[in-house]
Amino acid sequence: MNDDLIRLPDLVSEYARYYEVDTQEAAHALHELIKELYLEYSVRQGKVALPDHIFWVGRVGSSQRSNRIYKLFFEGLIKYFDDLCDPLPGIDKDLVRSYCESDSSTKDIPVGLIYLSRVALGEWILDAGIEPPDYMLIGNADKGAKGSEGGEKFQAKELGSISLIVNGLINLIKEVDKAHTEQPLDDASGKRADTIKRRALGLRSVRKNFDPCLAILSLAEAAEVEMPKSHKTLRKFMKGHFQGDEG
Incomplete structure (x- = not known):
């Protein structure tokens, strides 16, 4: 076996x-x-x-x-x-x-x-x-x-998380585009589209304590897109790619 x-x-x-x-x-x-x-x-x-x-x-x-x-x-x-x-x-x-x-x-x-x-x-x-x-x-x-830093561990777990994030971001782009371009079929889909647009707009926040990872997960929830459940996982792979991040 x-x-x-x-x-x-x-x-x-x-x-x-x-x-x-x-x-x-x-x-x-x-x-x-x-x-x-x-x-x-x-x-x-x-x-x-x-x-x-x-x-x-x-x-x-x-x-x-x-x-x-x-x-x-x-x-x-x-x-x-x-x-x-x-x-x-x-x-x-x-x-x-x-x-x-x-x-x-x-x-x-x-x-x-x-x-x-x-x-x-x-x-x-x-x-x-x-x-x-x-x-x-x-x-x-x-x-x-526990605590091992082997390359095999990185390839399995870390790449799995990266794949989930990348696919999630691609699907988010699609859902935001649909929210802006497609005509809602009913009140429920209209409210969903409005929520997606509102949360997508929130990514442009200039607040000093703004956490873009939490904003992305909030948008993913509204768009029903799979992403890592923890903002810490998202931040781990996106650190340094947002204004205000250190290093």
Whole structure:
């Protein structure tokens, strides 16, 4: 099995080792992360099942897919991490509920048989506009100890953030152009266009304490464009490109 493919329990242990925390803290952090993904992909986009190119049921001792076709769901993953970070007596935390399409029934799958691609998971998180934990985008988590400055780490995490920013800025330009040139179809789209134009105009502020990164994220929110959620991430890559920035 290559370095990218890991079992579900390894996701927790790698997080704990990388950030030097205990299992419960790692499970809690991953529980919060999956809940964020649930809000984006399930609540907002209506996707209930987990992508099968990221999570799948393998075989004993092998990441090769099971002959049977299984679907895994957000609910099962959330419950698994929840049971780990807040264990209850009598609850088997080593099983995840799935649906077996091969015999049209629900199945409890041992967590050790659930595999995932660390890189694909990291990219999926980025696509949701969320910054993934560093080790998910690193070829080998053991090499990515906290504080490591390796080039591989930069290429994975940093370039992922840069890609999100560049694509976001391109889409922002398109949305601002539409707001100025296209005729609104109804009141809601008219209000949306007005908000986009108003927030775009705000980028020209001359206030001494003006934070352009916050203004860009505010514009992105109005335009419904994916950008890094933290203005600190944006500022990290745009430092020195705005009037008033030092260095």
